[in-house]
Amino acid sequence: MSHPVDSTHPVEPSIARMTEEAAKQKAVGTSEKREFAGEDDFKHLDNLRENPNAVLENPLQGISHERLEAMGRAFAREKGLEEYEEEFAKGAQLAQDPLAFESVAMLGDADREILRDEVAHKWRHPWQLYSLVVCCSMAAAVQGMDESVTNGANLFWPPALGLVTTSDNPNASYDEWILGLINGAPYLCCAVLGCWLTAPLNNWLGRRGTIFLTAFISAAACIWSACTSTRWNLFAARFVLGLGIGPKSATVPVFAAETAPPLIRGALVMQWQVWTAFGIMLGTVSSLAFYHVGDTAHIHGLNWRLMLGSACLPAFAVMAQASLSLLPSVARSAHHFVLFGCTQVFFCPESPRWLIGRGRYRDAYHSLCRLRYSKLQAARDLFMINALLEEEANMPSGKAALLELFAVGRNRRAAVASGIVMFMQQFCGINVIAYYSSTIFRQAGFDEITALGATLGFGALNWVMAAPAVWTIDTFGRRNLLLTTFPLMCIFLLMTGFAFYIPETSKARIAVVALGIYLHCMAYSPGEGPVPFTYSAEAFPLYVRDIGMSYATAVTWLFNFIVALTFPRLLTAFTPQGAFGWYAGWNALGTLLVLFFVPETKGLSLEELDQVFSVPTRKHASYHGKGVGYNFRKYILRQRLPPRAPLYQWEDRTVAREF
Known part of the structure; x- marks a missing residue:
């Protein structure tokens, strides 16, 4: 899109060239930069130059306000946003x-009041932002319900x-293996x-389009599951369900992160886990609601068919919110009405990124104006997103990114740590209970x-105990949550398994089995429940984050499939005692894996x-x-010990304050 040039207001150089010049400022240092930066800033800029990943943290550091103002004005004119030039001049600063x-000297009193309110009332935002959060939450509930409706249906x-x-x-x-295969088909x-398929779908349809399509696939697969007449037909339906689950699980958290204000981004992304747990609960409600539904003259197994099919209801709700048909479309043909309403007019704002x-x-x-209270906030966020994207464009992509995920030591360690927490999310035993708890409780009496x-x-x-993670994950820390809850999950699974040694006629057996399962769930929900997706999303550098998240989600779903496949046979071959002992052992191993191979990522900058x-x-x-022996002596034996030498340079000040 071209625009006439006003000779009285010459167009500034392109934003790309200005960003390049700014990078040169960072590298060599100029008198202008010296005016706005101290000696510590020079050290930081040297680190930026030596570490290209750290540039992505904030590529605007070290640039003077005057330069940023010029960059903002040039950006507005270059991108066809001339009428908002003043907002972008302020927003760039x-x-x-x-x-x-x-x-920032350019800001007026009204501007500062809006920005103060943004900090003081960080949860006060336009209703369309929360509408988007509701849409993402419902998508998470679809995910949870897709996973758990089979629990009650497995009885029938x-x-x-x-x-x-x-x-x-x-x-x-043989039948136990087939049962596990069908239950695990989506994963x-x-x-x-x-x-x-996450990356190509997002590139083609965008975040909203991918969510809409995956909700449609989930709904169609659930209805298909309810209409099956053979085991292999059911396997095919549930396998197709995975096309809805996989891309949705990677897209929804990213969509929430890309549209949320920075101050509440972590809490909004965390809603994925909270409402997935809610969906798991809804699946059980569905099983209870349809338990007593009897067969009709032409439909056999109506109860389990309704259980499997009920997961389409929240999927339809997501589709209804993801697209909004305009009233003029009513006069069109049915074909054009559906096409236009479902693929063109989206109710939620699209990801600005x-x-x-x-x-x-x-x-x-x-889109950002719909998600923020003022045009100034929208201009600020858009300018920063564009600056980050320009830096990302200079990073490797495509096939090279996949190679660098494992060839570069820094990326490989992030992949190992993410793989561990994703693997343990499945082998900690929680999905054994989510998929087969009805069968387990039946065996308990x-x-x-x-x-x-x-x-x-x-x-x-599972749902209620996921809520505290919104606060604990950013205060107690990811690593500490895992190191605390893995030993507890190990103990509670052993408790559940050993309860099966209690005579079947005793009511104590039922009580202890239920208590062990509930305590295991209470330990899982604030720990290994929310940590894996959050950890994986922040561990990778931005230039390999998409492929890193695809790898991480593939790991979790692969081992989810293995759990669903093997547990029916495991329950018979190992007996309940051995089956729960097996997963208790994995929790003990998970504690060691986290201790040795999973660094803390809470509150750390990209650098x-x-x-x-x-x-x-x-x-x-x-x-x-x-550190195990050191912490035992310091915190258990209460010995006064000198602080340990820090593992990372930026811990020096923390250690000094502690001692």
Whole structure:
């Protein structure tokens, strides 16, 4: 889009050239930079030059306010946003340090009042932002319900489709493997196909379009599951369900992160885990609601069919919110009505980052204006997003990014740490309970309806106990949460397994099994529940983050499939005692893996994260291995010990204050 040049107001150089000149300022230092930066800033700029990943933290550091004002005005004119030139002049200065708005001379009293309110009332935002949060939360609930509706249905559909897993069947072992294969089919699809479709779907359809499409696939697959008549038809339906689960699990947290204000970004991204837990509870409610539904003259197994099909309801709700049909469309043909309403007119604002990637700067600005209270805030955030994207464009991409994920030591250590927490999310035993708790409670002595009621208690606890993670994950820390909760999960699974040694006629057996499962859930929900996705999203440098998240989600869904596949057979071969002991052992191992191979990422800048993951694995493991004895003497024996030498340079000041 071209614009006439006003000779009285010459156009500034392009934003790309100005950013390049700013980078030169950072590298060599000029009199202008010296005016605005102290000696510490020079050291920081040297680090930026030596560490290209750290440039992505804030590429505007070290640039004078006058230069930023010129860059903002040039950006507005270059991108067809001339009428907002004043907002972008101010926004470019604010983008350098959003919390230092009091020092920006261009701002008026009204501007400063808006920015003060943004800090003082960080949860006060336009309703459309919270509408978007609701949409993401419902998408998470779809995810949880897709995972858990099979729990109650497992009591009915296997015998209806010819799978008999009781001991009097000579083919029980084979049927148990088929049962596990069908239950795990969505996660097999996620691991081998679904997660890897995330990037192309997002590039083609955008964040909203991907969410809409995956919700549609989930709804269609659930209805298909309810209409199946053979085990392999059900397997195919559930495999297709994975095409909805995989891309959605990677897209929704990214969509929330890219549209949320910085001050509440972590809390909004965390809603994914909270509302996935809510969806798991809804799946159990569905099982109870349809338990007593009887067959009709032409439909057999109506209860389990309604259970499996009920997960389409929240998916339809997401689709309804993701697209809004305009009234004039009513007069069109049905074909054009559906096409226009479902693919063109989206109710939620699109991710401004995605729009910028398509060169749609005006749309990106209007999207941010719907998500922020003022045009100044929208201009600030748009200018910063564009600056980050320009820096990312200089980083490797495509196939090179996949190679660098494992070839570069810093990235490889992040991949190992993310892989560990994603793997342990499945092998900590929680999804064994989510998928098969009704079967477990039946073996403990519950009747079917009571087993479903006990499962509802598990789902409710999983949801309620996920809420504290919104605060603890950024205060107590990711690593500390895991090191605290893995040993607890190990103990509670052993407690559950050993409870099966209590005579079946005793009510104590039922009580202890239920208590052990509930305590395990209470330990999981604020720890290994929210940490993996949050950790994986921040561990990778931005230039390999998309491929890193695809790898991390593929790991979690692959092992989710293995858990769903093996547990029915494991329950028979190992007995309940051995099966729960097996997963208790993995929790014990998970404690050691986190201790030696998973660094803390809480509250660290990108530059500090680079330093964390640049420490050799052997050095990190040795440091924390020796720390076990040190912490035992200091915190258990209460000995007064001198502080340990810090593992990272930026810890020096913290250690000094502690001692």
